[in-house]
Amino acid sequence: LVGFLVKYMNEHIHLNKNFSAMKPMLILPGVSILVVFLANFFIVDPVFGGLNAWLQQMVLTYKDSSEVLLSSIIACLTAFDLGGPVNKAAGAVAIGMAADKVFPLTPRVLSIVIPPIGIGLATLIDKYVVGRHVFDEDLRVSGKTSLLLGFLAIGEGAIPFALANPLITIPINMLGATLGSVTAVLLGAVQWYPLPAVWGWPLVQNFPAYAVGILVGVLFIALTNIFIRFHIIRKKEKTTTAVK
Incomplete structure (x- = not known):
């Protein structure tokens, strides 16, 4: 997403010759950082933060269940998106339970x-x-x-x-x-x-x-x-x- 944003700005922002050096050194990185920060603050964190919290709560709900059920839940969530947010949420809960000696990893x-x-x-x-x-x-x-x-x-x-x-x-x-x-x-x-x-x-x-x-x-x-x-x-x- 950031790559497309930078590409778009690079193609559509045209500066005077005297200020052209500012585009790659200041404008493109500055605007990109600002957009990413705002997107994370207002969109990504509320949406995916809530999803992570829900997934963690779901796994914790079953921590006293059978090892087969708990293993199945952790395995499914871990394999779902191959390192993505669902995987990370499952990992956070699993590592927490292992640290407390509740259930191994x-x-x-x-x-x-x-x-x-x-x-x-x-x-x-x-x-x-x-x-x-x-x-x-x-x-x-x-x-x-x-x-x-x-x-x-x-x-x-x-x-x-x-x-x-x-x-x-x-x-x-x-x-x-x-x-x-x-x-x-x-x-x-x-x-x-x-x-x-x-x-x-x-x-x-x-x-x-x-x-x-x-x-x-x-x-x-x-x-x-x-x-x-x-x-x-x-x-x-x-x-x-x-x-x-």
């Missing part, structure tokens, strides 16, 4: 890595599973990046897939993260520290259970993405053939 840290690794794996094995690629060239390249970043606890690598087809990618991410997290929790995996991916593996109690949880979630996301996208492609091809 196991579902939180698992749900950070499962979606990017799962979607990345899907781009590598789709040809072997259904006999053809179900992702275009750009997404196949993004998939390799997503896979690598997933092991480094960076979920944003999967964002291109969510943007390209949110109605498929987001629900699958949430379900896969939930399945993987609940599996690990039920098998006895425990992680109290906010260190996901390879950074926190040495600190996990019962790492084999933790690894099984990752495997379950990753395979669900990878295979479900492949089969659903393959079905959509086949359906489009049949429609095109029928029209011809």
Whole structure:
């Protein structure tokens, strides 16, 4: 948004030659900072601040519930927007509960890595599973990046897939993260520290259970993405053939 604003001002603000140096050094950054501040103060903070507060309250409401239900809620919220405001709200609550020794961070840290690794794996094995690629060239390249970043606890690598087809990618991410997290929790995996991916593996109690949880979630996301996208492609091809 700021980039578009700066581009617009740069194209439409014309100054005398004597003052032209002021535009990139003073006017553009000054106006941009002012607009961002006002937007945050009057729009972003009231709207998303309220959303964050509601999400935190919702999670806290269920803190005395079963570990399966609480793990599912944290996993879904964490995987929903891959590092966005919903993810951050879930993280704030999860870290607070872990700090108070109410509930460990196991579902939180698992749900950070499962979606990017799962979607990345899907781009590598789709040809072997259904006999053809179900992702275009750009997404196949993004998939390799997503896979690598997933092991480094960076979920944003999967964002291109969510943007390209949110109605498929987001629900699958949430379900896969939930399945993987609940599996690990039920098998006895425990992680109290906010260190996901390879950074926190040495600190996990019962790492084999933790690894099984990752495997379950990753395979669900990878295979479900492949089969659903393959079905959509086949359906489009049949429609095109029928029209011809």
